[in-house]
Amino acid sequence: MKQDFPNLQNDAIIKAAKGEKVDRIPVWAMRQAGRYLPEFKEVRAKHDFFTVCRTPELACEVTLQPLKRFDLDAAIIFSDILVIPQALGMEVQMVPGKGPTFPEPLQTPKDISKLNHKPDVHKELGYVFDALTLTRKTLNGKVPLIGFSGAPWTLMAYMVEGGSSSTFSKPRSWLYKHSEESKELLNILTGTIIKYLVGQVVAGAQLLQLFESHAGVLNQEMFNKYSLPYLKRIVDEVKKNLIEADIEPVPMIVFAKDAYYAIEDLAQTKYDVIGLDWTVDPVQAREIAKKYGKSLQGNFDPANLYDTQENIEGAVKKMIDKFGTKSYIANLGHGMYPDMSPDHLKAFIDAVHNYPVGDT
Numbered sequence: 001m002k003q004d005f006p007n008l009q010n011d012a013i014i015k016a017a018k019g020e021k022v023d024r025i026p027v028w029a030m031r032q033a034g035r036y037l038p039e040f041k042e043v044r045a046k047h048d049f050f051t052v053c054r055t056p057e058l059a060c061e062v063t064l065q066p067l068k069r070f071d072l073d074a075a076i077i078f079s080d081i082l083v084i085p086q087a088l089g090m091e092v093q094m095v096p097g098k099g100p101t102f103p104e105p106l107q108t109p110k111d112i113s114k115l116n117h118k119p120d121v122h123k124e125l126g127y128v129f130d131a132l133t134l135t136r137k138t139l140n141g142k143v144p145l146i147g148f149s150g151a152p153w154t155l156m157a158y159m160v161e162g163g164s165s166s167t168f169s170k171p172r173s174w175l176y177k178h179s180e181e182s183k184e185l186l187n188i189l190t191g192t193i194i195k196y197l198v199g200q201v202v203a204g205a206q207l208l209q210l211f212e213s214h215a216g217v218l219n220q221e222m223f224n225k226y227s228l229p230y231l232k233r234i235v236d237e238v239k240k241n242l243i244e245a246d247i248e249p250v251p252m253i254v255f256a257k258d259a260y261y262a263i264e265d266l267a268q269t270k271y272d273v274i275g276l277d278w279t280v281d282p283v284q285a286r287e288i289a290k291k292y293g294k295s296l297q298g299n300f301d302p303a304n305l306y307d308t309q310e311n312i313e314g315a316v317k318k319m320i321d322k323f324g325t326k327s328y329i330a331n332l333g334h335g336m337y338p339d340m341s342p343d344h345l346k347a348f349i350d351a352v353h354n355y356p357v358g359d360t
């Protein structure tokens with residue numbers, strides 16, 4: 001299948017993901033579009049959160065907002081991980097001050113039967129594909145466009161808990177009390193995520209990131225049972241399905257937040273890049289990544305952006321000294337917080353770009 005998109009001018013992030021030489025270290029920031037930007041808040045004052053996601057022109061506009069301010073090496077499509085539970089038939093509201101809320105979460109495993117197990121992703125999530133295609137064309141080849149999805153465990157966590165939580169005790173109780181039904185739910189999610197990600201690449205995504213944002217509430221044994229197998233199936237099948245459709249597979253990034261114990265297992269999958277949160281030591285992660293020929297992404301402590309711009313520069317240099325410049329995509333260890341200063345993100349981005357890469 002041939003896609004007709006403008007030629008890419010800055011492919012540093014794709015090169016870094018593949019372990020190829022770059023002229024400068026590529027950088028982007030998780031949640032680079034969002035509430036810390038006054039221009040984002042202006043759009044949100046006029047439109048409800050999911051209206052922005054569902055209107056390709058608005059999604060495109062907010063995706064491009066951070067690129068107008070900063071010298072970023074990638075755009076990430078504006079959407080949310082919770083569009084998948086919506087596609088399966090669940091209602092999700094974005095409640096100010098509280099975050100995502102499910103009025104009717106899955107209360108017992110019987111509720112799984114109420115879900116649409118095999119949604120038509122083009123019908124239910126076609127608006128994301130349209131936003132990707134419009135944004136890819138509007139970018140005009142400036143930088144690559146990243147598509148994303150929540151990973152199955154993280155989505156199950158919200159669907160059962162009904163919203164955010166520091167313990168996610170309800171979905172974790174399912175893993176012990178209803179193991180088989182939990183696996184059934186994770187399988188339903190996995191099947192939809194695979195079709196959704198393949199559709200994103202067809203629509204114009206040039207890299208994909210999987211967010212396992214709540215890996216941290218699982219121990220290693222539970223992660224190996226309820227997260228890793230599904231993450232693996234996603235990368236295997238997305239790449240296979242793309243090849244079968246005669247489309248070149250795009251680099252895939254896995255970000256399993258707080259799963260420091262899983263880095264070696266993740267490095268043995270087909271993901272090209274392992275995303276790291278700020279609690280991980282880059283030197284140790286690099287040793288593992290080298291062994292398996294993987295690239296790394298991360299892992300600046302987001303709270304470090306509250307420091308002075310001068311101190312940010314020094315901290316960035318220290319971080320890159322540890323990661324090295326090869327097979328590396330600079331990023332935060334998690335997303336931007338709403339009260340952060342755009343100027344401090346700029347200091348981070350500029351400090352990454354000023355780091356000399358040398359000849360190796």
Ligand code: 1CP
Binds near residue numbers: 049335
């Ligand atoms: O009112 C608002 O504008 C809500 C703020 C907001 C924004 C800007 C939410 C609600 N989602 C988003 C956009 C978003 N979400 C993006 C695109 C923006 C970009 O990165 O530039 C992406 C990639 C996400 C992904 C997402 N949503 C994740 C994974 C990343 C992570 O932070 O770990 C998660 C966990 C969500 C759920 C979610 N949606 C929104 C919030 C506040 C949350 C987190 C809830 C919680 O703390 O549990």
